[in-house]
């Protein structure tokens with residue numbers, strides 16, 4: 001009840017929810033109360049969550065914040081949300097996001113931008129919450145839900161978490177089932193939680209994660225009790241600090257934050273080692289080939305025939321064209337064009353194949369470091385704090401927007417787990433995050449180390 005009221009009060013200002021589901025929430029809460037009374041409580045009994053609009057929710061608005069999915073209400077439930085409901089969680093509604101999860105500022109949504117609940121000291125200017133899971137991050141930060149689902153293809157959980165002072169973890173590729181989640185770039189997409197603190201993130205991820213026969217890329221490795229990793233001493237852990245993440249033009253306050261994080265982990269008993277991940281600088285360009293390529297293929301299905309928007313035309317081809325021209329936003333069209341270009345005959349070898357080779361080198365960089373005994377890697381989460389809505393530089397140059405992902409995309413390219421944890425404030429009083437990157441399927445070490453930083 002309190003959350004429903006809070007959403008009614010604050011959502012108009014923040015635009016974090018696209019749709020709220022108060023009747024559904026009350027019905028689920030009632031069922032939850034009954035289970036609690038009968039001593040049958042699940043691990044998330046009665047916990048009210050917001051769900052990113054990318055997750056298929058049965059009978060409820062699921063449009064990936066796109067015009068082209070107008071009116072789409074799936075007849076299925078994604079595995080991740082089904083897992084949460086099975087543990088007793090309650091759905092408050094569907095959260096805003098960048099259209100098809102393409103963006104780093106939540107400004108590409110058909111439903112309009114989400115506003116960050118934070119303000120810089122002495123200023124009333126609206127800031128972005130980051131993207132693409134901007135609605136999830138803003139809702140958690142503003143207490144419009146106890147926690148939220150999110151997805152991360154190239155940083156979309158970790159960057160908005162860093163911009164809003166929340167905790168976000170992208171688990172290892174294969175940890176959560178992608179079944180029933182609208183696909184962006186299938187070899188990179190992973191679901192994960194955004195939460196108020198490390199403990200909540202650990203509890204949510206445990207529920208969301210599962211092997212699933214309906215997603216053959218989900219992996220059958222037991223999901224540990226992540227919460228028990230929290231509070232464990234760091235003695236014996238080796239934390240790597242990669243020199244390649246000290247990028248040109250990195251603001252001094254980010255560097256200082258990073259040094260502070262190193263000091264905290266050292267104080268907690270970890271040993272710190274300098275490491276090198278030599279192919280880091282190729283990650284961003286390679287990502288912006290692989291992700292659009294896969295997206296252009298995944299988005300081919302939105303043609304006005306099966307679901308969503310249909311704009312009539314003089315024949316079927318004309319109908320396809322009008323539907324796609326009207327239904328997709330500018331950023332989505334840009335990705336489709338890049339994607340079809342890099343996959344086209346004659347260019348495939350020069351771009352896509354090359355990017356896949358780079359991807360292997362990036363993966364190998366991490367393997368070498370972990371093989372040498374490093375348990376986790378500490379980096380900044382983003383190159384800056386939240387920026388203003390309708391930032392002129394970024395609007396004029398999409399590549400500037402893509403630079404936001406410089407510290408996060410490597411993790412998706414390598415399939416590794418990464419967590420963003422709030423670590424301090426910048427000079428304007430805005431939250432900044434640090435990132436910890438772990439071995440495949442070792443999310444436990446991330447929760448253990450992130451807990452020391454938060």
Ligand code: GLN
Pocket residue numbers: 101102103104131132151152153154155156157184291405
């Ligand atoms: N900002 C990146 C992109 O636009 C990441 C998006 C994501 O992780 N979903 O592709």
